[in-house]
Amino acid sequence: MSEHTIAPTGLADPAARQAMTAGFDPDPGAAKPDPILVVDNIVRQFGGMTAVDVGHLEVQRGLITALIGPNGAGKTTFFNLITGFDRPTSAKTGAHWSFDGRKLDKTSASSVAQAGMVRTFQLTKALSRMTVIENMMLGAQNQAGENLFKSMFHPVWRQQEREIEAKADELLQRFKLYEKKHDYAGSLSGGQRKLLEMARALMSDPKMIMLDEPMAGVNPALTQSLLGHIQSLRDEGMTVLFVEHDMHVVRHISDWVAVMAEGRLVAEGSADTVMSNPAVIDAYLGAHHDTDLGDDALLTDEALEEIAEEVAAEDAERQADEEAEGLR
Numbered sequence: 001m002s003e004h005t006i007a008p009t010g011l012a013d014p015a016a017r018q019a020m021t022a023g024f025d026p027d028p029g030a031a032k033p034d035p036i037l038v039v040d041n042i043v044r045q046f047g048g049m050t051a052v053d054v055g056h057l058e059v060q061r062g063l064i065t066a067l068i069g070p071n072g073a074g075k076t077t078f079f080n081l082i083t084g085f086d087r088p089t090s091a092k093t094g095a096h097w098s099f100d101g102r103k104l105d106k107t108s109a110s111s112v113a114q115a116g117m118v119r120t121f122q123l124t125k126a127l128s129r130m131t132v133i134e135n136m137m138l139g140a141q142n143q144a145g146e147n148l149f150k151s152m153f154h155p156v157w158r159q160q161e162r163e164i165e166a167k168a169d170e171l172l173q174r175f176k177l178y179e180k181k182h183d184y185a186g187s188l189s190g191g192q193r194k195l196l197e198m199a200r201a202l203m204s205d206p207k208m209i210m211l212d213e214p215m216a217g218v219n220p221a222l223t224q225s226l227l228g229h230i231q232s233l234r235d236e237g238m239t240v241l242f243v244e245h246d247m248h249v250v251r252h253i254s255d256w257v258a259v260m261a262e263g264r265l266v267a268e269g270s271a272d273t274v275m276s277n278p279a280v281i282d283a284y285l286g287a288h289h290d291t292d293l294g295d296d297a298l299l300t301d302e303a304l305e306e307i308a309e310e311v312a313a314e315d316a317e318r319q320a321d322e323e324a325e326g327l328r
């Protein structure tokens with residue numbers, strides 16, 4: 001085991017995870033035995049519209065928790081709020097959240113990342129024009145958003161550069177991106193970009209990784225590899241919180257599911273339980289009549305490939321639409 005690999009925990013055993021979650025109270029916002037993230041009274045309004053209004057949420061340490069909900073439910077806004085990229089409207093009226101026992105509500109995005117709660121970032125245009133290894137090196141500097149570029153010139157950066165590069169190489173090997181080390185990140189496929197986003201987030205040794213739609217734009221060849229990487233992170237002791245629209249993926253890898261609708265937390269439970277919950281079905285049907293909540297508890301390899309093909313086709317369609325719009 002390398003020095004950057006986290007020691008396996010008892011939660012690598014599916015039976016241990018099932019036994020643990022079977023004991024959770026299924027009420028939305030219920031207490032967990034060992035929460036790594038505790039959120040209270042987070043409200044975000046845009047004008048007169050309430051995008052997020054979460055009274056209480058606990059995320060259990062060491063599990064994969066999916067945050068699901070129809071379009072516009074407030075999932076991304078919630079991610080932005082708890083990672084310091086946005087401020088709650090309720091900042092002065094009792095919003096607070098803590099991670100691993102540390103209060104985070106007055107902290108910046110970089111301090112949140114330093115505390116060990118790291119989210120993935122989509123490759124922006126600027127990051128696409130940098131090489132894979134340059135992206136990884138920036139990831140080491142705590143995911144500080146607009147401060148990423150400044151961080152390159154910090155003296156500490158230069159001192160530690162070699163050590164950091166060795167860690168980056170190790171992660172690139174793990175994520176099968178080492179051969180692409182000096183390629184521009186923009187030249188990677190959709191799936192490889194997702195792997196790079198994940199590898200980059202791991203450069204700061206997080207305790208919890210937050211993934212926003214990790215399967216979007218991923219081609220069939222990489223779908224299973226990506227799911228496997230997410231499960232391995234959990235098996236090694238990391239907590240994973242992810243937003244995902246594909247319910248088959250949610251069923252396949254989640255230990256616990258939290259559901260948002262119209263900004264609020266409306267349900268929690270195992271994937272099977274929440275997807276048969278009438279409040280959840282109503283929330284989805286109200287927003288999206290053709291949503292497939294999935295009907296299989298465990299996916300076959302063929303089903304996974306089909307999902308990946310659908311995702312790739314949707315992505316190609318979206319890209320074609322964007323290109324057509326650009327030509328107009």
Ligand SMILES: Nc1ncnc2c1ncn2[C@@H]1O[C@H](COP(=O)(O)OP(=O)(O)OP(=O)(O)O)[C@@H](O)[C@H]1O
Nearest residue numbers: 046050051052069070071072073074075076077078
């Ligand atoms: N900067 C903003 N200004 C105004 N409204 C916003 C802003 N950001 C989000 N919203 C609104 O807040 C609501 C929640 O949006 P959000 O993107 O968080 O939902 P979501 O659950 O992540 O949706 P999706 O699954 O479609 O990504 C939506 O109605 C959205 O239009």
